[in-house]
Amino acid sequence: MSAEVEELLKRFQSFKNVIGIIVVDNDGIPIKTTLEYNLTLHYAAVMQSVREKARQVVLDLDATNEFTFLRLRTLQHEVMLCPQEDYFIVVLQSPCD
């Protein structure tokens, strides 16, 4: 998994305005992060619940479908959630220009 995670991290780090990246395993435990500890734990827990919600909702609407990506925009920044089989990646971005 590690090489794949590193590859994805590199890809996301090349995005414009990225202010933080967290990789979270399926137990909700952050396995990589560029943010400080408490913020990482907070985002990991909260975004795991978002991932589960998105997964359920997509299956509820169509059992043959699958959730592949989520972007949440807020007044202050954007959060991307990219689910993989064994983990998911959370990317924080400052607002686009």
Added chain:
Amino acid sequence: MSAEVEELLKRFQSFKNVIGIIVVDNDGIPIKTTLEYNLTLHYAAVMQSVREKARQVVLDLDATNEFTFLRLRTLQHEVMLCPQEDYFIVVLQSPCD
């Protein structure tokens, strides 16, 4: 509200690959739709729960922040959720080229 809703509908309908638009009030009742009845009811209910989840999560991470937009990508299509004060808009898009 009606003129504002019409304006937003026009804006979203001009987006590429739009396959359906639903406007849902804060009670979860669809007040405008371009989809058939049962699908509209299903999306309205499910996306209201997504809206509530997004709202809670953003406030949980930072009580001064606010959820402004959500994009959910699936294998089959994309769903955008645009919250307004008295209602929210759900836009279904086929995958981008």
